[in-house]
Amino acid sequence: MDPADSRAVAAFQKFLQTRTDHPAPDYAAAVAFLVEYAHELGMPEPRVVDGLVADKPMFQVVVVGTENEAPALLLNSHMDVVTADADAWDHPPFDGVIADGRIYARGTQDMKCVTIQQMEALSRLLARGWTPARSVVLTVVPDEEIGGVDGMAALLSFTVEEAAARAAGEAPGPVTIAGLPIGFALDEGLANPTPGHYTVFNGERAPFFVDVTATGATGHGSRFIEDTAMEKLIGFANKALAFRAEQAAKLHASGSCEGKKLGDVITVNLTILRAGKLHNVIPSEARAGLDIRVPPTVGYDELRALLDDWTATDGLSYTFAYEPPLNSLTETSSSPWYAAFERAVHAAHPDAVCQLEVFPAATDSRYLRALGVPAIGFSPLAGEPILLHDHNESIAVSTFISGIAVYEALLTELTAVPLPAPM
């Protein structure tokens, strides 16, 4: 193997070994690793932003371009990963074991691969004397998997008021990171099972985490107590699940002409249920937690109306444990950034097809898009099954290495996007 590629694989394994899994991610270890690795790569001085939120440091590298007034390219990844049930894995999930040409660990797809691929690509270009026209800001942020409030949203000082003002055209100057105006962002996507066929995301479904509480009569478990919290919660759950079945049917019934994808329908999942302490005491309170994902075509009022309907019984109420910013799509058809993005993918893989879709889950891009920054979700992993959050998350070593060249092409094209001609 090429020595630079061996170094990249070793760095990837080391990054996978940093324990940034929720619920207790060691961000200090991840940032320390990234700083050391940036030095090893001879990159421009890495920055650690650790004053925004206690114990949630972020990592940045800035490459200042020759046209440093022009809005910069942002390459974003997140350093946190979801938990892993080691008993269900063939290899320990935090070791980065290589077996049969594949690297196994939580984060191989989502998304520590991207952090290393982007850093390798940037350093390889710089080592060849590359000087980009537009500046590049590389960020590695915490907390994406738990909502990004202390991660990307904190980095952007995101507020709904500012987002609304920008949407209304009252832009208070450009969106900046590390003091640089951001023109376009690349963030996470999904592995692409069919080689040469890339899914590219210019939007995503808005994630709502909902807590439902039912209160009702209590008493002895031997009696016919009426209006119990359990009954009410189950009534709610049945309505939510009936809606879920309708949406699933819509997805599955859509023939080739409609061709609906997961990102086009609403998913509702009951993920938390809590009630009761003793078998012979009717609980006076019961709670449910839901994960609801809403496509950009569905207004938030529509979702609130559904929840109001499902909880229209005395003793039922709901609150949002997480409410996303207003959902917006990134325009691609007349965007010079998107044209450059496609050029780059084709430069790396001439026969590649880029198919635009709505990302079915959530990414940090929603905060950028809500502030009006165009953002594209993309994964260079080609010919790989989608294993994010799954047991045995893994990628082929060769897939990991070939992704580096894709980011080199993306950096080259996206930093050369010309400024629009003055009006």
Ligand code: MET
């Ligand atoms: C609301 S935060 C959720 C973030 C995570 N990436 C997901 O889609 O589940």
Ligand SMILES: [Zn+2]
């Ligand atoms: Zn992710």
Ligand SMILES: [Zn+2]
């Ligand atoms: Zn994830």
